[in-house]
Amino acid sequence: MFYEPGDVRIEDVPEPVPGRGEVLVRIGSALTCGTDVKTFKRGHPTLIKEVPSPFGHEFGGTIEAVGEGVKDWRPGTRVVAANSAPCNRCYYCKVGDQSMCENLSFLNGAFAEYIAVPARIVEQNLYEIPEGVEYSRAALLEPLACAVHGIVRTPVAMGDTVAVIGAGQIGLMFVRLATERGARVVCVDKSSDRLAVARELGAEETVEVAEGVDAIEAVRGWSSEGRGADRVIEAVGQPELWEQALQMVRKGGDVTLFGGAPSGTTFEVDTELLHYSQITIRGIFHHTPYTVQVAFELLRSGRVDPEPFISGVRPLEDVVEALEQHGRQEGIKYEICPPDGGPS
Numbered sequence: 001m002f003y004e005p006g007d008v009r010i011e012d013v014p015e016p017v018p019g020r021g022e023v024l025v026r027i028g029s030a031l032t033c034g035t036d037v038k039t040f041k042r043g044h045p046t047l048i049k050e051v052p053s054p055f056g057h058e059f060g061g062t063i064e065a066v067g068e069g070v071k072d073w074r075p076g077t078r079v080v081a082a083n084s085a086p087c088n089r090c091y092y093c094k095v096g097d098q099s100m101c102e103n104l105s106f107l108n109g110a111f112a113e114y115i116a117v118p119a120r121i122v123e124q125n126l127y128e129i130p131e132g133v134e135y136s137r138a139a140l141l142e143p144l145a146c147a148v149h150g151i152v153r154t155p156v157a158m159g160d161t162v163a164v165i166g167a168g169q170i171g172l173m174f175v176r177l178a179t180e181r182g183a184r185v186v187c188v189d190k191s192s193d194r195l196a197v198a199r200e201l202g203a204e205e206t207v208e209v210a211e212g213v214d215a216i217e218a219v220r221g222w223s224s225e226g227r228g229a230d231r232v233i234e235a236v237g238q239p240e241l242w243e244q245a246l247q248m249v250r251k252g253g254d255v256t257l258f259g260g261a262p263s264g265t266t267f268e269v270d271t272e273l274l275h276y277s278q279i280t281i282r283g284i285f286h287h288t289p290y291t292v293q294v295a296f297e298l299l300r301s302g303r304v305d306p307e308p309f310i311s312g313v314r315p316l317e318d319v320v321e322a323l324e325q326h327g328r329q330e331g332i333k334y335e336i337c338p339p340d341g342g343p344s
Contacts, residue, residue: 021067023116
C-alpha cells in the first residue's frame with residue numbers, strides 16, 4: 001500500500017470482490033517499473049490520486065472469479081492486463097487521442113496476492129496469456145504498449161539513424177522497436193551494463209556517459225556526415241536531457257520526449273535552432289488500446305524477447321528493496337512474487 005513518497009507498507013487487506021463486469025485475478029507475478037520508482041520517490045498526480053492506495057501495475061495471473069455480466073472470461077484462464085482503459089466518449093477519445101482521455105480508468109494493486117480488474121479494462125485491454133509464456137514475461141505488456149505508442153507517433157523509417165537517450169526498460173524497448181523498423185540505433189546511458197543490453201537488443205552503437213564524454217558530440221559524430229540523428233527519443237525524464245536531445249537531432253528531424261520529468265520543471269529551447277532547423281518536438285504519454293494490442297502481438301510472436309528486461313526475482317515483502325535497486329539502475333526491472341508463489 002502506497003501512503004506517501006517513501007512510505008510503502010505491506011498490509012493484510014480483505015480479498016477484493018469482483019463487481020459487475022470485473023474479474024478477480026490471482027497474481028502470478030508482478031514487475032517493478034520506472035513509473036513505480038518515480039511514484040515511490042515523489043508520488044504521481046495521475047496514477048495515484050487518493051492515499052493510501054494499492055500499488056504496482058504490471059502483472060500476469062489467473063482469473064479466480066468473474067463478476068456479474070462477464071461472459072467472455074472464465075476462472076482458470078491465464079491473463080495479462082494493461083493498467084488503464086479510455087472511456088471512448090470524451091472529446092479526446094473521439095478525435096483519436098485516447099491516451100489523453102479525460103476519464104481514464106486506472107488500475108493499481110499488482111504488488112499483492114489478488115487484484116480486481118475494472119470492467120472497462122476487461123472489455124478493452126485484457127488478454128489471455130499464450131501457452132508456454134510465463135506470467136512475468138507477459139507482464140511486460142503495459143510498458144511495451146507505451147513504447148509502441150511512442151514509435152507509432154515517431155516517423156522512424158528504414159535506414160534512419162535513431163538516438164535513444166536512456167537504457168532503462170522503456171529506452172531499451174525503443175531500441176528494439178526502432179531496430180524492428182530497420183533503423184540504425186545509438187543508445188546513450190550512464191550504465192555500461194544497461195548499454196550491453198542495448199547492444200543485445202540491436203543498438204549498433206552505444207555511448208556511455210562519463211566524465212569527459214560529450215554525448216551530443218558522440219551522437220552527431222556517429223551520424224552520417226555529422227548531421228545528427230534523424231530521430232531522437234528521450235526516455236529518462238530529465239529536462240537537461242530534453243535540451244541535449246535538440247542538439248543531437250539533424251535539421252528537419254524529430255525529437256520525441258517520452259520520459260516524464262518532475263512536475264513544475266521546465267526546459268529551454270533555442271528558438272533559432274527550432275525555427276531555422278525545422279525541428280519537430282513531440283511529447284508522448286501512456287498507451288492506447290491499439291498499442292496494447294500491437295504490444296501483445298509482439299510478445300506473442302516472440303519479436304520482442306522479454307528475457308533481457310528482467311534482472312531478478314524478489315518476494316513481495318522485499319518490494320521496497322526491489323524499487324530502490326531499480327532506482328539505482330541495478331538491473332532493468334525485477335519480478336515480484338506473491339507469498340505462496342502464485343497460481344501454478
